[in-house]
Amino acid sequence: MSVKNQFSRAVLAMRVGLFIPCYVDQFYPDVGMATVEVLEKLNLEVDFPAEQTCCGQPMLNTGCTSAAVPLAKRFVEIFAEYDYVVCPSGSCTSMVRNHFHELLHDDPGYLKLQKKSFELCEFLHDVLGLTRWEGEFPYRVGIHQSCHGLRELRLEGCSEEMRSRPQKVKGFLSGLTGIEFTQLKRPDECCGFGGTFAVAQEAISVMMGDDRLEDHQQAGTEVLTATDMSCLMHMEGIIRRNKIPMAVMHVAEILAGRKPTKPWKPSEIKPASA
Amino acid sequence: MKGAREEILNNLRKQIPMETPALPEVIQGEWIRYANPVEQFANLIAGVGGSCQTVANRGEIQARLESYPEYRDAKRIYSQVSGIPSHFDLDAIDQPQDLEDLDFVIYPGQFAIAENGAVWVTDQGLKHRVIFFITQHLVLVVEKKDLLHTMHEAYARIEFQKPGFGLFISGPSKTADIEQSLVIGAHGCRSMQVYLVEG
Amino acid sequence: MNAPVHKEHAELASEFVNNRQRAKWHDSSLWFVRQKRDRQTQTIPEWEQLRSLASTIKQHTLAKLPYYLEEFERNATKMGAVVHWARDAEEHNRIVCDILKNYGAKKIVKSKSMLTEECHLNPFLEQNGIEVVDTDLGEWIVQLRHEPPSHIVMPAIHIKKQEISELFHEKLGTEEGNSDPTYLAREARYHLRQKFVQADAGITGVNFAVASTGGVVVCTNEGNADLGVSLPKLHIACMGIEKLIPRSEDLSVFTRLLGRSATGQPITAYTSHFHGPRPGCQLHIVIVDNGRSAIRASQDFQNSLNCIRCGACMNTCPVYRRSGGHSYSNVVPGPIGSILAPSQDPKSHGDLPFACTLCGSCSDVCPVKIDIHHQLLTWRRELAIKKIVPWTKRWSMSMASIVLKHPWVYSVGGKVARLALRVMPRWMIYNGLNAWGKQRDLPPAPKKSFRELYRQRGNSNGQESPSHKTNVSNGSKDLKG
Numbered sequence: 030m031s032v033k034n035q036f037s038r039a040v041l042a043m044r045v046g047l048f049i050p051c052y053v054d055q056f057y058p059d060v061g062m063a064t065v066e067v068l069e070k071l072n073l074e075v076d077f078p079a080e081q082t083c084c085g086q087p088m089l090n091t092g093c094t095s096a097a098v099p100l101a102k103r104f105v106e107i108f109a110e111y112d113y114v115v116c117p118s119g120s121c122t123s124m125v126r127n128h129f130h131e132l133l134h135d136d137p138g139y140l141k142l143q144k145k146s147f148e149l150c151e152f153l154h155d156v157l158g159l160t161r162w163e164g165e166f167p168y169r170v171g172i173h174q175s176c177h178g179l180r181e182l183r184l185e186g187c188s189e190e191m192r193s194r195p196q197k198v199k200g201f202l203s204g205l206t207g208i209e210f211t212q213l214k215r216p217d218e219c220c221g222f223g224g225t226f227a228v229a230q231e232a233i234s235v236m237m238g239d240d241r242l243e244d245h246q247q248a249g250t251e252v253l254t255a256t257d258m259s260c261l262m263h264m265e266g267i268i269r270r271n272k273i274p275m276a277v278m279h280v281a282e283i284l285a286g287r288k289p290t291k292p293w294k295p296s297e298i299k300p301a302s303a
Numbered sequence: 304m305k306g307a308r309e310e311i312l313n314n315l316r317k318q319i320p321m322e323t324p325a326l327p328e329v330i331q332g333e334w335i336r337y338a339n340p341v342e343q344f345a346n347l348i349a350g351v352g353g354s355c356q357t358v359a360n361r362g363e364i365q366a367r368l369e370s371y372p373e374y375r376d377a378k379r380i381y382s383q384v385s386g387i388p389s390h391f392d393l394d395a396i397d398q399p400q401d402l403e404d405l406d407f408v409i410y411p412g413q414f415a416i417a418e419n420g421a422v423w424v425t426d427q428g429l430k431h432r433v434i435f436f437i438t439q440h441l442v443l444v445v446e447k448k449d450l451l452h453t454m455h456e457a458y459a460r461i462e463f464q465k466p467g468f469g470l471f472i473s474g475p476s477k478t479a480d481i482e483q484s485l486v487i488g489a490h491g492c493r494s495m496q497v498y499l500v501e502g
Numbered sequence: 503m504n505a506p507v508h509k510e511h512a513e514l515a516s517e518f519v520n521n522r523q524r525a526k527w528h529d530s531s532l533w534f535v536r537q538k539r540d541r542q543t544q545t546i547p548e549w550e551q552l553r554s555l556a557s558t559i560k561q562h563t564l565a566k567l568p569y570y571l572e573e574f575e576r577n578a579t580k581m582g583a584v585v586h587w588a589r590d591a592e593e594h595n596r597i598v599c600d601i602l603k604n605y606g607a608k609k610i611v612k613s614k615s616m617l618t619e620e621c622h623l624n625p626f627l628e629q630n631g632i633e634v635v636d637t638d639l640g641e642w643i644v645q646l647r648h649e650p651p652s653h654i655v656m657p658a659i660h661i662k663k664q665e666i667s668e669l670f671h672e673k674l675g676t677e678e679g680n681s682d683p684t685y686l687a688r689e690a691r692y693h694l695r696q697k698f699v700q701a702d703a704g705i706t707g708v709n710f711a712v713a714s715t716g717g718v719v720v721c722t723n724e725g726n727a728d729l730g731v732s733l734p735k736l737h738i739a740c741m742g743i744e745k746l747i748p749r750s751e752d753l754s755v756f757t758r759l760l761g762r763s764a765t766g767q768p769i770t771a772y773t774s775h776f777h778g779p780r781p782g783c784q785l786h787i788v789i790v791d792n793g794r795s796a797i798r799a800s801q802d803f804q805n806s807l808n809c810i811r812c813g814a815c816m817n818t819c820p821v822y823r824r825s826g827g828h829s830y831s832n833v834v835p836g837p838i839g840s841i842l843a844p845s846q847d848p849k850s851h852g853d854l855p856f857a858c859t860l861c862g863s864c865s866d867v868c869p870v871k872i873d874i875h876h877q878l879l880t881w882r883r884e885l886a887i888k889k890i891v892p893w894t895k896r897w898s899m900s901m902a903s904i905v906l907k908h909p910w911v912y913s914v915g916g917k918v919a920r921l922a923l924r925v926m927p928r929w930m931i932y933n934g935l936n937a938w939g940k941q942r943d944l945p946p947a948p949k950k951s952f953r954e955l956y957r958q959r960g961n962s963n964g965q966e967s968p969s970h971k972t973n974v975s976n977g978s979k980d981l982k983g
Contacts, residue, residue, distance in 0.1 A: 051906070054952040055916040056945045061952035062959075077956050082906040090860065092882030092891050093899035100906055131883075180862035188540060189818065189866035191549035215533070219820045223859025225895070228937040230857065232516035233824050235941040236525065237859075266942030308575075308587040311743065311791045315568040318799050323565035324558045330751050332551045347768055399733050400699050418546075418758070419768035432780065433732035436725045436772075454769075458754040463715035466581045466778030471757070473769050476725035480640035480656060482663045483531050484683035489639060490691060490698070491725025491772070 045075045046111030048146070050121045050258070051083040057258050063285035064117040064149055070285075071157065075115075078107050085132070086124040090224045094132065101132040105139050113156060114146040117281045119178025119256045122148040127181055148182055149281055150256060154197040161200070162284055167207030168276075170283075171250030172199055173241065173264070174217040175257035184256065187217050198256055198280060205283070211248035218244075222263035238267045245275065252276045252289045265292050334453045340417035341499060344450055347420030351474030352487045353495040355420075357447065361386050364409075364444060364498050373440055373494070377406035381434055384409045384444050399433040408438040408492075414449035415497065416457050416471070422497060423457060425469040432468050436476075441492040443472065447499045508831040508850070511857040515825035529823040531659060536817045538766025539867070546758070555755050557871040560808035563713075563746050564798065570713040570746045571789065577716025581778030583785040591621035594790045598623060598705070598738055599630050601786050605736050607632065607702035611694075613720070613727035614638040615707025616654050616811060617740050617790060620833045623705075634705075635697045637726040639690050646673050652827025654834055655764050655813035660826050694726075704730035708741035708787075709810070710756060714749045717777040718787060721760060721770040728774055735783040739776070743794050744807040756810060759869035764812040797845045802880045806841045808870045815864035815874055821857055830854060837864035837874045844881055852890035855881035913953065920947035 045068060049061045061077075068075045084104055085097030104125070108114045116122045125146045133139040153159045178184040178198070186194035202208060221227070221237025228234075242264055245253055253268075255261050258279050265277040269292055276289035337343040345355040358364055365387050368374045382389045387409045396402065412422035422443045426432040435441065451457055461469065476491030487493060519525045543549045563570055575585045586601075588594035594617075602610065610627065612618065612634050624634045624645070636645045640657035644650065646669055651657030658666070667681035676689050706727045710719040718739050720727045731737040747756065761767040779785035798804045816822045816836030827835035832843040832851060840858065843851035855878045864874040885891050905911050923931065924947045932939040950958075 049952050051912070055920060056948065058948050058950060058952035058955050062955055065956065077953070079953055079957070080909050082909055082912045083902075085903070085906075088899045088903055090879065090882065091895050091899055092855075092884070092886035093896055093903075094883045094886065096896075096900045096903035100903060103907065128879075131880075176859070176861035176863075180866060187863075187866060189863055191543050191546070219859050219861035219863065221820065221859060223861070226856070226859050230512050230515060230821070231937040231940055232512075232519040233821055234859075236519050236522070236824050237820050238942070240526075240529070262945050263942065265945065266938070269943035270941060307589045307593060310589060311587055311789075311795065312568045312571065314791075314795050315571075315743075315798065318795070319801075321565040321798075321804065322561075324562050326559065326562045326748055327555065330555065330754055332548050332555065335547055351767065351771065403695070403699055419761075421769050421773070431732070433729065436729040436732060454754040454758050455751075458751045461750065463712070463717055463750055463775065463777050468777070468780070469775045470728070471769060471773040472771065473767075473773075474771050476723065476771055478639045478687055478724050479765070480638070480643065480658050481666055481683040481686055483534060483656075483659075484663070486684050486687040488691065489687060489724035489726070490637065490694060490729050 043073070043112035044110070045073050046108045046114045047075055047077040048081065048084075048108065048114050048116035048121065048125075049077065050116065050118045052262070053117065053258050056262065057279070059287070060117055060258055060279040060281055063279065063281040063287060064115070066285040067149070067281055068115065076111070080107050084121050084124045086121060086128075087224055089124065089128055089132070098132045101129050101139075105129075105133065105136065105142050108142055109138055112145065113152065114142065115149055115152045116146070117149045117256070117279060118258065119148045119175050119182050119184060120259060122146055122151070123177040123181035148178060148184065148256060150197045150201055151182060151184055154195065154201065159201070161204030162202065164205050164284070164286055165207055166202070166205040166283055168289060169209045169211050169249050169251040170202065171211040171213065171245040171248060171253050172202070173220060173253060173255040173260055174198075175255045175260045176219050178256040179217055202280070202283065211245065211250045213244045213248050215244055220260045220264055222260050224259075227263055234263070235267065238264050242267060242273060242275070246273065250275055252278055252283075254278050254280050254283055256280050268292055330455055334455055335418065336452050337417050340450050340452060341447065343417040344415055344420055344499075347417070348474060348497055351420055352477060352485070353420065353474040353497065355497045355499060357499045357501060359501050361444065361500055364442075367498070368409075368442065374407060377440075379405050380407040380409070381405060381438070382409040383429070384411055393434070394430050396431065399431045399437075402431060402433060402437050405434060405438040407440045407442065408434045409442040409444065410435070412443040412445040412497070414451055414457065414460060415445045415499070416451050416454060418453045419473055421471040421473040423461065423469060423471055426467060435470070435472065436491045439493050441472070441475070441495045442498065443495070444498045444500060447501050450499065510853040511825065511829050511831070512853065514829035514831070515821070515857070518826045518829055519824060525824050527662075528660060528826055532817045532823045535656070535765060536814075536867075539763060539814060539817065540766075542762040542766045542768060546762070552755055552759055553869055553871050556759055556869055557808065559747060559752050559755060560870050561805060563748055564744065564804065564807055567743065567746065567798065570748060571743060573713040574711055574716060574746055575789075577714065578787055579716070581716045583716065583778055583787050586786060586788045588788055588790045588792070590792045591790075594621045594740065594788055594792065595623050595626040597788050598740065599627060599632070601736070601738055602627070602632055602703055603630070605703065605784070607734075607736060609697070609700055609702050610634045610705055611637050611697055611701040611726075611730040612705040613707065613722060613730055614641050614657070615705065615740055616833060617707055617742050618705065619651065621790070621792065635694070637694055637697065637730055638722070638724060639687060642690065642694065643669065650828070650833065652835065653813060653816055654811050660828065698729050698733055701730065701734045703734050703736035703738065705738045705740065706731060708739050708745050709760070710747050710753060711741055711745045711787075712748075712750050712753065713746055715777060717750070717775050719753060720774050720776070721757075721772065723767070723771045725772050728772055732780070735780070736786075737776070737779065737784065738786045738788065740788045740790065742790050742792070744809075760810055760812055763814040763867065763869040793846050797842070800845070802884070803841060803845060803877055805872055806838065806874075806877060808872055809838050810870060812869055814867040814869065818863045818867045820861065820863070821859065825857070830857070837878065838872070841874065841877045841881065844885070848885060848888055848890055852885045855879075855885065913951070916951055920949070920951070923947035924949075
């Protein structure tokens with residue numbers, strides 16, 4: 030019944046280093062906690078090395094490569110001792126897997142890290158071989174396919190490519206009792222977050238976010254979820270501002286059995302003239 | 304002028320050699336094959352604003368054409384298909400501009416392609432290639448046995464050993480440059496029919 | 503090159519979005535084309551195989567470019583064409599102008615050619631007393647409006663039919679208020695027919711140049727290129743050095759990809775193969791470098807030269823669709839243009855690699871598999887090295903790097919920031935300085951960070967590690983869940 034106790038000794042003996050993106054650490058601590066709970070439900074030995082800060086993606090994405098190098102070096106050292114590195118973010122995982130190379134080249138420590146770093150759903154699917162998750166989630170769920178998870182990690186097949194790929198996110202959630210997925214007109218368009226793009230190109234960024242949410246609203250999404258909290262933070266910002274009746278949850282929170290709440294509560298919104 | 308040529312080529316030759324993937328000797332793959340290529344071709348051609356009919360022999364085409372008022376009313380017809388008469392001798396015309404009022408052209412296509420509704424025609428033995436574009440209506444006649452599945456089969460049959468002109472035509476001329484609304488008959492022909500001849 | 507000073511992409515994009523209705527209309531028009539492309543590609547099971555082949559063929563050709571250029575020249579000459587070489591735009595324009603003058607050509611019809619746009623051929627010829635008419639309907643519309651195309655395949659995609667109706671009414675005397683596309687296109691056909699018949703020469707671009715045969719291939723839907731070069735006796739075809747492919751059979755791959763990727767058509771209405779001139783006529787082929795060999799010299803960006811100009815990256819780009827082609831201030835806009843433009847002039851186009859969320863959709867639609875979004879990311883690094891990224895961005899990123907190297911500074915900083923967000927009044931958070939907060943709320947700042955919660959939890963569990971290693975069952979079941 031439970032996913033517990035079905036793994037071999039070898040799997041259970043491994044040490045998993047948790048990589049919690051800096052903005053999740055600071056703004057969405059419960060996403061981190063949910064990730065811990067999901068992994069512990071599987072009886073894995075999980076550890077959060079507290080020396081970690083940020084992987085350096087903001088620097089790399091603004092072209093400030095030299096500022097990212099020391100962060101990448103630290104990262105490799107901090108996670109060297111673990112068998113696997115698991116992260117509740119496709120974007121940050123992709124940074125480590127696909128882009129550290131530009132910073133560290135063929136550094137042997139990095140090459141080892143590259144092979145053992147996984148996004149959470151990907152870890153459950155590829156490493157643990159799980160294809161379904163049990164539990165209950167009786168809501169209409171709209172999946173936002175975060176771009177880096179989708180097109181850099183290939184967590185799912187995307188609408189551009191003419192090939193089928195395993196569904197490492199949707200396939201996984203579909204095991205939950207009562208869950209329903211909403212049908213979007215544009216199944217995998219970018220939400221417009223894009224890191225510093227969100228601020229540097231504020232107008233386009235917000236229009237993209239608006240358009241995604243409009244699509245989710247017409248589809249009847251009650252709970253908006255994604256593998257990346259950054260996309261959700263951007264869309265949640267719009268949801269709060271416009272009081273859109275849609276809850277926002279990271280995939281890890283759904284897997285950990287959290288219940289949705291509306292992101293905007295009147296009490297949380299401070300009067301503009303306070 | 305020589306200067307520019309040498310400079311460009313020398314410049315390229317001096318550059319650090321790039322990784323050179325081998326050119327596949329033969330272009331091959333698991334190309335699509337249609338169960339019913341005639342139907343596929345006809346659907347495709349209809350989808351791009353043309354039409355396709357199958358006839359038992361060339362002799363039937365004339366009668367089919369007569370059913371179109373545009374053909375019956377045509378003032379100037381040029382045909383290179385036996386059994387369908389031309390109104391004039393193309394070789395006697397010096398200036399291609401004098402073909403401005405051409406209404407109908409009936410011309411043999413060498414082969415047709417099911418995957419995209421295209422027909423291959425060439426200007427071999429044709430004095431004025433402009434007829435394909437300046438005519439209001441274009442009729443292409445292709446043997447049914449010359450219906451191919453994909454472009455790979457098509458290019459395997461084409462040889463470019465002598466100067467000349469050849470083209471794939473797929474449907475009438477069209478534009479969607481005004482708000483993506485499809486308008487048939489941009490600068491070239493306003494209608495295009497293909498006759499597939501059994502046999 | 504003296505680049506004109508222009509507004510940055512972010513500012514032009516913001517102006518475009520200001521008219522939200524119009525931006526939405528623009529977005530849907532292009533999304534419609536993207537969907538047509540998807541439907542077409544879905545009918546070809548071997549699509550991904552074709553993309554890989556196309557990428558290999560192009561990469562091979564680029565690596566052996568001098569060899570194939572010479573082979574092409576030899577064979578094209580054998581076929582009776584005259585081949586010219588131009589180092590840059592100026593030389594290209596002069597060559598074209600000289601050919602026309604020697605021939606006595608005064609009236610020219612030109613089909614779509616991004617290369618001649620890039621070289622600004624039209625104004626040059628006009629200064630030399632030669633009339634040039636762009637005969638592609640979309641190109642003609644933007645020519646009449648005295649503006650550049652906003653898309654490489656659909657040059658007038660940014661213009662509404664009512665605006666075209668007004669333009670045609672003013673310039674051609676069409677019925678006032680009649681904005682029916684069929685009516686307008688018919689009027690254009692009628693007017694341009696006269697231009698075709700009167701033309702002394704036709705200029706076209708080149709989609710593919712075949713080294714082994716010496717032929718050039720031109721793809722259009724309207725038939726304007728063909729009409730324009732089969733009436734007059736002089737045909738000038740202008741091509742960049744990157745248009746080569748080795749053999750005619752390679753065309754089988756590219757003709758399957760181009761139309762489907764570009765407009766979602768199985769193939770363009772006309773795919774014309776020119777080998778030598780018509781009897782008694784002239785065919786001139788002008789091969790142009792204009793910065794292309796410099797791109798080839800760069801390992802990071804060389805494969806951007808494999809582009810076959812289908813425009814699929816524009817149609818799929820969520821930023822392009824909402825900001826319009828003109829916001830890129832470059833002949834080739836959108837994702838691929840954002841790689842090519844800074845190669846030509848990094849100072850003037852350094853903003854373009856940032857006009858992108860790095861979503862990667864462009865790389866996945868690209869029929870020749872150019873890793874467009876990765877190259878845009880690489881451009882950001884190059885621009886930072888060249889110090890073209892604003893110093894504020896560079897400074898803030900190096901400050902952030904210092905903070906993030908020291909976990910305690912980071913933790914304390916985070917705590918202070920979150921506290922500030924909780925206690926500060928809304929007006930202090932949401933003001934003109936906060937671009938995030940203009941139309942979005944910030945996330946509610948939690949009292950405790952994850953690391954604090956995690957540490958506390960560890961403490962309340964005693965000093966035990968949170969693992970349950972001891973619960974191992976003996977069964978080593980199949981790992982499939």
